[in-house]
Amino acid sequence: MKFLDEFRxxxxxxxxxxxxxxxxxxxxxxxxxxxxxxxxxxxYGLDELLxxxxxxxxxxxxxxxxxxxxxxxxxxxxxxxAGLILCSFGDMLRVPGSTYDLxxxxxxxxxxxxxxxxxxxLDLARREPSREVVFFAVGFETTAPTTxxxxxxxxxxxxxxxxxxxxxxxxxxxIEAILSSDDNRVQGFLAAGHVCTVMGIDEYRPLVEKFxxxxxxxxxxxxxxxxxxxxxxxxxxxxxxxxxxxxxxxxRNEGNIIARDLMAEVFALVDRRWxxxxxxPKSAMALSDRYAAYDAIRRFGLTQxxxxxxxxxxxGEVLRGLLKPTQCxxxxxxxxxxxxxxxxxxxxxxxxAAYFCAGRLAAVSATEAK
Amino acid sequence: MLGHGSGxxxxxxxxxxxxxxxxxxxxxxxLNDSAEVKVGPxxxxxxxxxxxxxxxxxxxxxxGSLAVNGTVNDLAVVGGQPxxxxxxxxxxxxxxxxxxxxxxxxxxTAAERAGVAVIAADTKxxxxxxxxxxxxxxxxxxxxxxxxxxxxxxxxxxxxVLVSGPIGDHGIAVMSAREGLEFQTTIVSDSxxxxxxxxxxxxxxxxxxxxxxxxxxxVATVINELAKSSGVEIVxxxxxxxxxxxxxxxxxxxxxxxxxxxxEGRLVAIVHGxxxxxxxxxxxxxxxxxxxxRIGTVTRSGAHRVLLRTAFGTTRLLDVLAGAQLxxxx
Numbered sequence: 001m002k003f004l005d006e007f008r009x010x011x012x013x014x015x016x017x018x019x020x021x022x023x024x025x026x027x028x029x030x031x032x033x034x035x036x037x038x039x040x041x042x043x044y045g046l047d048e049l050l051x052x053x054x055x056x057x058x059x060x061x062x063x064x065x066x067x068x069x070x071x072x073x074x075x076x077x078x079x080x081x082a083g084l085i086l087c088s089f090g091d092m093l094r095v096p097g098s099t100y101d102l103x104x105x106x107x108x109x110x111x112x113x114x115x116x117x118x119x120x121x122l123d124l125a126r127r128e129p130s131r132e133v134v135f136f137a138v139g140f141e142t143t144a145p146t147t148x149x150x151x152x153x154x155x156x157x158x159x160x161x162x163x164x165x166x167x168x169x170x171x172x173x174x175i176e177a178i179l180s181s182d183d184n185r186v187q188g189f190l191a192a193g194h195v196c197t198v199m200g201i202d203e204y205r206p207l208v209e210k211f212x213x214x215x216x217x218x219x220x221x222x223x224x225x226x227x228x229x230x231x232x233x234x235x236x237x238x239x240x241x242x243x244x245x246x247x248x249x250x251x252r253n254e255g256n257i258i259a260r261d262l263m264a265e266v267f268a269l270v271d272r273r274w275x276x277x278x279x280x281p282k283s284a285m286a287l288s289d290r291y292a293a294y295d296a297i298r299r300f301g302l303t304q305x306x307x308x309x310x311x312x313x314x315x316g317e318v319l320r321g322l323l324k325p326t327q328c329x330x331x332x333x334x335x336x337x338x339x340x341x342x343x344x345x346x347x348x349x350x351x352x353a354a355y356f357c358a359g360r361l362a363a364v365s366a367t368e369a370k
Numbered sequence: 371m372l373g374h375g376s377g378x379x380x381x382x383x384x385x386x387x388x389x390x391x392x393x394x395x396x397x398x399x400x401l402n403d404s405a406e407v408k409v410g411p412x413x414x415x416x417x418x419x420x421x422x423x424x425x426x427x428x429x430x431x432x433x434g435s436l437a438v439n440g441t442v443n444d445l446a447v448v449g450g451q452p453x454x455x456x457x458x459x460x461x462x463x464x465x466x467x468x469x470x471x472x473x474x475x476x477x478x479t480a481a482e483r484a485g486v487a488v489i490a491a492d493t494k495x496x497x498x499x500x501x502x503x504x505x506x507x508x509x510x511x512x513x514x515x516x517x518x519x520x521x522x523x524x525x526x527x528x529x530x531v532l533v534s535g536p537i538g539d540h541g542i543a544v545m546s547a548r549e550g551l552e553f554q555t556t557i558v559s560d561s562x563x564x565x566x567x568x569x570x571x572x573x574x575x576x577x578x579x580x581x582x583x584x585x586x587x588x589v590a591t592v593i594n595e596l597a598k599s600s601g602v603e604i605v606x607x608x609x610x611x612x613x614x615x616x617x618x619x620x621x622x623x624x625x626x627x628x629x630x631x632x633x634e635g636r637l638v639a640i641v642h643g644x645x646x647x648x649x650x651x652x653x654x655x656x657x658x659x660x661x662x663x664r665i666g667t668v669t670r671s672g673a674h675r676v677l678l679r680t681a682f683g684t685t686r687l688l689d690v691l692a693g694a695q696l697x698x699x700x
Contacts, residue, residue: 001615001618001619001622004622008681009681010681010682010683013682014682042686043680043686044680044681044682044684045680045682045684045685045686046682046684048684049682049684090696091696093696094693094696103371103372103373104371106371106372107371107372114696116549116624222682336692337691337692338379338380338383338692347696356689357687357689357691
């Protein structure tokens, strides 16, 4: 398939691995930010190909994984209202709230639907004018523009029965939080390419200057990831710390101006608690005052009740790259994709699920040994 | 929950914790596609299946042809030639008669193609809102020729794993029709009766150990079932698995793995390693098997697992999913 096969070509992958082998003289710890990248690494066994000096740790870029439990509780609470339709992306439905998940809510009668785009939820609202339709909007800057467009359209077309719970978050504050923590061991980042197709790459420059770590904007195919690692290793070996763009076929320096402008109009930046990373300043999006009428939390007078993560779940450490999924005592025993304790075990993009479902043999043997 | 009907681990859990404890008997406990009973000198196979597909019509078929082919195939993969089907219809009040006529006609056409007839039927109508238009349950009986011996317990180290054509067409065709997804080419369901193909394989295909039709849960799930019930390790070569361009594209867009997407007119066969080419030749000689190929090997005993070897020579576990595949977020 065009634009895919060439980036999964073993004949291109092998020389890249060789190149990394030849360049590397020190051990380096590199974090791939996005869950989609983690998925590719595990699915293709890329970390098995890399020299042992490279340690890849998996970052917080799995949208369902970092959505705080109290927001999931809010969505579940809302879904129980008579006549209301709650829509979200498929992954989100299986993430456990404090007591259960949205699939459970659906099984006992809530009208919970999977959509592929927030615009589908808006269409639903137009087709069902007598019912309230709420879109539970999760994701990073990649999916935020589609939510912005849905809200913008709802306002333009004056659709009164559509609203959103905005749980969108931003990547740079998460990278900053990881780099600022005392126990950080990440020396270079592969930034999430799709986030940068929207946001561009300039917002990573201050991070590079402040923390002196290379950040490589990287794609999602095996060749992309190995090229990203090669570029990162080259910088680390040469003592450089710059923003470089491996994913130039999709990412322009300025990003997608139309999408950014729309996001700036519809959203305001707010502080939010992340699963595993505590409250990060200006790390999240909420509807701007102009669009506040479409805020489901406000419309239905919801209040967020504090909720606790299961004590056994060490997703926070996994999301900060301090712990490999297999090092968590619950991995594969009390926490499996069938009965997840934490969100990283749910989504295909979650590091724990990626290890469990497509797990390398080492990971499998570790579980069997438990 | 819906996931209990996905064909994945939740379905297996429901079967093992609810149905088997109550209904257990040596025939059911085998969890084969069809159960075999001796009636006098004859080996009779019997199976049943419900169809709740949404939408009722999709490129390449409809709920009627699917209900016939699905049951014919469950008989075929255990070596049975179908001798009769039953069909039970649950209709939602208000369902248009014209549409029902078209679906029943499609059942007839599918049955004729498979060389079988619907010889018993039942109809129930439920109130509006109590069913989604139309549900069909078909059952089938078939006979197995005396010399045919198939079953996962026959699988041995060194056997070859074959698939009769590109995978995932049905699942993606239905999903595209349901969600209104449009691609450059229309993806057409592979729904078809496999009894003709199976006959040809059993006649000229050498030593066939066992067969399955990879419906719910797809190829990955049935190969896992075979590995688990026969206690072997199976290695699948990712690059050898045939997937049509359009199906691959749709799976890329939706974040799905074609190995878990349903087929309704394909079979997975495990054959004696030395007979792999012979079996493939027999399969390719039939129109429904013209794109058959070898996708893997039974590598050792006592392991109960399936591994996938990637294009880069790395190996990973190919497990069963918990529930249905969920489209990913971005």
